Amino acid sequence: MYNKKVKLRALFLFLSILSAILIIFLVLKSLEENVVYFLSPTEIKNLNETTAEKIRVGGMVKDQSIKINSDKINFVITDFKNEINVVYSGIIPNLFQENKGVVAEGVLKDKSFFEAEKILAKHDENYMPPEVKASLGEN
Amino acid sequence: MIFNYIGNFTLFFCLLLSSIIFFTSILSLNNKNSFFKRNLNELLFFKFFFTLLSFFSLLILFINSEFSNETVLNNSHISKPLFYKISGTWGNHEGSLLLWLLILTFCAFFYFLKSKNRPLDERLLTIMFQELIIIGFLFFLLKASNPFNIIFPVPNEGMGLNPILQDPLLAIHPPILYLGYVSTSIVFSSSLAGLMRGNINNFWAKHIKSWVYISWTFLTLGILLGSIWAYYELGWGGFWFWDPVENISLMPWLSLTALVHCILVLEKRSILHSWTVILSIITFTLGICGTFLVRSGILNSIHTFANDPERGLYILFFLFFLIFLSILIYFIYEDKFETNNKNLNFYSKDFSIILNNWFVMYFLSVILIGTIYPIFLEVLSNEKISVGPPFFNKLIIPFLIPFLIFMSIGPNLKWIKNNKLSNKLNLIFIFILSIVITIFVSRFYSSVALNITILLTASFYLFFVTIKDFAKKNYKNYSQMFSHFGFSLLVLSILMNSIFSNEVTSNMQVGDEIKFLDKKIKLQKLENTKEANFLKLIAHFKIEDKDKIELFFKPEIRIYDKPETITSEAAIKTDIFRDRFLVINLVKENDYLNVRYQEKPFMVWIWISAILISLGGIINIFKKNEK
Numbered sequence: 094m095y096n097k098k099v100k101l102r103a104l105f106l107f108l109s110i111l112s113a114i115l116i117i118f119l120v121l122k123s124l125e126e127n128v129v130y131f132l133s134p135t136e137i138k139n140l141n142e143t144t145a146e147k148i149r150v151g152g153m154v155k156d157q158s159i160k161i162n163s164d165k166i167n168f169v170i171t172d173f174k175n176e177i178n179v180v181y182s183g184i185i186p187n188l189f190q191e192n193k194g195v196v197a198e199g200v201l202k203d204k205s206f207f208e209a210e211k212i213l214a215k216h217d218e219n220y221m222p223p224e225v226k227a228s229l230g231e232n
Numbered sequence: 233m234i235f236n237y238i239g240n241f242t243l244f245f246c247l248l249l250s251s252i253i254f255f256t257s258i259l260s261l262n263n264k265n266s267f268f269k270r271n272l273n274e275l276l277f278f279k280f281f282f283t284l285l286s287f288f289s290l291l292i293l294f295i296n297s298e299f300s301n302e303t304v305l306n307n308s309h310i311s312k313p314l315f316y317k318i319s320g321t322w323g324n325h326e327g328s329l330l331l332w333l334l335i336l337t338f339c340a341f342f343y344f345l346k347s348k349n350r351p352l353d354e355r356l357l358t359i360m361f362q363e364l365i366i367i368g369f370l371f372f373l374l375k376a377s378n379p380f381n382i383i384f385p386v387p388n389e390g391m392g393l394n395p396i397l398q399d400p401l402l403a404i405h406p407p408i409l410y411l412g413y414v415s416t417s418i419v420f421s422s423s424l425a426g427l428m429r430g431n432i433n434n435f436w437a438k439h440i441k442s443w444v445y446i447s448w449t450f451l452t453l454g455i456l457l458g459s460i461w462a463y464y465e466l467g468w469g470g471f472w473f474w475d476p477v478e479n480i481s482l483m484p485w486l487s488l489t490a491l492v493h494c495i496l497v498l499e500k501r502s503i504l505h506s507w508t509v510i511l512s513i514i515t516f517t518l519g520i521c522g523t524f525l526v527r528s529g530i531l532n533s534i535h536t537f538a539n540d541p542e543r544g545l546y547i548l549f550f551l552f553f554l555i556f557l558s559i560l561i562y563f564i565y566e567d568k569f570e571t572n573n574k575n576l577n578f579y580s581k582d583f584s585i586i587l588n589n590w591f592v593m594y595f596l597s598v599i600l601i602g603t604i605y606p607i608f609l610e611v612l613s614n615e616k617i618s619v620g621p622p623f624f625n626k627l628i629i630p631f632l633i634p635f636l637i638f639m640s641i642g643p644n645l646k647w648i649k650n651n652k653l654s655n656k657l658n659l660i661f662i663f664i665l666s667i668v669i670t671i672f673v674s675r676f677y678s679s680v681a682l683n684i685t686i687l688l689t690a691s692f693y694l695f696f697v698t699i700k701d702f703a704k705k706n707y708k709n710y711s712q713m714f715s716h717f718g719f720s721l722l723v724l725s726i727l728m729n730s731i732f733s734n735e736v737t738s739n740m741q742v743g744d745e746i747k748f749l750d751k752k753i754k755l756q757k758l759e760n761t762k763e764a765n766f767l768k769l770i771a772h773f774k775i776e777d778k779d780k781i782e783l784f785f786k787p788e789i790r791i792y793d794k795p796e797t798i799t800s801e802a803a804i805k806t807d808i809f810r811d812r813f814l815v816i817n818l819v820k821e822n823d824y825l826n827v828r829y830q831e832k833p834f835m836v837w838i839w840i841s842a843i844l845i846s847l848g849g850i851i852n853i854f855k856k857n858e859k
Contacts, residue, residue, distance in 0.1 A: 120601055120627060127623035131616035161824045163739050183737045184828040185817055187798045
């Protein structure tokens with residue numbers, strides 16, 4: 094028969110594998126729930142239905158589209174094919190300008206109206222988010 | 233101009249020296265008394281000296297604004313203040329790699345100097361691995377990112393340094409962080425060397441411990457500096473965003489934290505040999521991995537700078553080479569580990585440290601998955617996603633609770649075996665006290681998730697247990713106490729900060745007034761001034777609370793000309809209870825100012841607690857030197 098030590102070791106191994114599986118399951122589950130998808134205005138146009146989930150929209154801020162009043166900022170994100178209206182109230186990053194790349198995170202109200210909760214900033218005026226570059230390049 | 237050649241030439245000379253040291257250290261392993269062995273110290277010093285010379289050449293090129301050099305051209309400007317000309321040396325890709333190399337060569341030299349009590353074989357092998365890393369970086373530097381490329385004809389003016397990098401904190405952030413990253417290379421090399429010689433034991437642990445402490449301390453300080461900079465310069469009032477670039481610095485820190493603890497077990501109990509080696513390998517690989525991910529531009533991060541994918545490919549190759557090499561060595565020499573059948577008791581310091589390691593590894597894997605999963609998904613399915621703070625909060629917060637509890641009880645246990653917990657009553661009393669205080673605090677907030685409340689209790693528990701330990705009469709482990717106390721304070725202040733923060737955002741014109749809680753915020757006037765290399769727009773705000781006490785804030789917008797960039801300088805008033813944070817931004821050339829005012833409780837305590845955590849490491853470094 095196996096001695097006590099071997100049994101203990103087997104139990105330990107079993108427990109570690111079990112906890113590893115549980116943890117992987119937990120991680121994947123919350124990954125599924127908490128990822129934020131990135132879409133371009135064109136991809137939004139092609140959606141079958143709008144969801145209430147948080148998404149990111151990226152593209153260029155359309156020329157002459159920024160409008161500001163005392164409590165919100167309106168602007169248009171374009172990928173030169175399709176456009177989406179964005180409304181945002183909050184602090185905007187320094188590099189937020191017309192004809193520059195932008196990524197906004199928030200919720201779609203309908204296919205042409207986006208309510209942003211966050212505008213992402215960049216450190217570098219030459220830098221364009223890979224996603225924006227790709228979605229502009231596709232067109 | 234001449235410094236371009238000096239810098240370049242010395243780098244090639246270093247490559248030559250490194251290759252010589254690398255090959256001769258292999259050849260002279262079994263040679264008892266070679267000329268080489270006796271003079272290795274001098275050779276290592278020469279190499280360090282030449283790298284220093286190369287680094288100074290670049291520094292002088294930056295100070296003199298010699299635009300014949302491509303790196304200077306791309307990252308400097310004549311009207312930039314001298315201080316930022318100097319810090320600009322390592323504020324760019326090429327220069328920062330040169331700094332990385334400088335620290336690498338210094339570590340090799342310093343290690344050989346300080347390791348005289350170790351077997352010569354092991355030291356030689358360590359130097360061999362170290363030279364391998366140095367050669368890899370030298371190739372990378374010379375081939376893909378040479379800091380001494382010459383431009384002809386010489387332009388008159390440079391492109392300027394990104395203005396948000398023109399900041400005193402960010403000038404010292406890279407060197408400190410790099411000291412942390414790079415000194416893990418010694419731990420890596422030495423553990424591989426020790427493994428090959430079958431030397432991984434308690435004496436080895438005692439020796440390599442100080443390197444672990446050094447890198448841990450610098451890494452902690454480096455992350456802290458970066459975090460403070462992000463807090464006031466990026467203008468959002470946050471200090472940690474779970475952004476990929478931040479995660480990447482946190483991952484080696486976590487595995488180093490595990491190593492700091494597990495090396496103690498190896499020293500005191502002579503167990504966990506292989507785990508220590510694995511951790512050393514993981515730590516250094518994560519450091520290189522960080523460089524790869526940051527420099528290749530495959531991450532979409534708020535901190536990303538424009539960069540070049542080819543460089544990424546090289547680092548990726550080097551990374552895989554190092555991982556492959558270490559795995560190979562690990563499996564070939566695995567049987568050289570001392571085997572022992574020491575029993576582990578559940579109620580012992582050893583076991584609680586192992587538990588700590590498991591938890592830390594769990595945190596590490598959560599962060600790793602959250603950081604690289606988007607990359608994999610994009611490669612596999614072309615879907616673009618990002619993983620945000622909710623993911624990390626959800627997976628980390630529940631596990632922090634038992635982690636904090638074990639962190640409080642662990643140090644109160646003895647090595648090997650504890651028959652009964654000596655001051656059980658005290659620990660239970662403190663537990664009840666923490667619950668009472670949590671209930672008291674929770675009356676001040678309305679809707680916070682249950683797990684946050686439990687986490688609050690757990691961190692109060694650690695807080696009071698460490699305070700109790702300070703009052704203990706017998707032997708005290710100050711470094712452990714400071715670090716653990718600092719950690720509890722860190723969790724507490726982050727929790728308080730996130731629960732009790734308040735903010736208002738609005739768009740305002742001169743003369744406008746907005747209400748915030750019981751305060752009135754008024755934009756009084758705007759003022760323009762001109763500085764050396766930027767235009768300044770100062771907004772004068774008055775904040776009046778219900779007791780008619782007035783506070784004045786002067787946030788700025790800076791418009792730099794080279795490169796043309798706008799930055800916001802937040803106005804922050806700090807006291808021990810809260811930070812008041814006001815930041816403005818311009819939206820087009822418009823009358824409206826984009827304004828955000830935040831009150832962030834216990835902000836300064838977050839920084840203080842991080843300093844306390846690293847103080848633990850500093851104490852350990854010097855304690856080692858006294859002996």
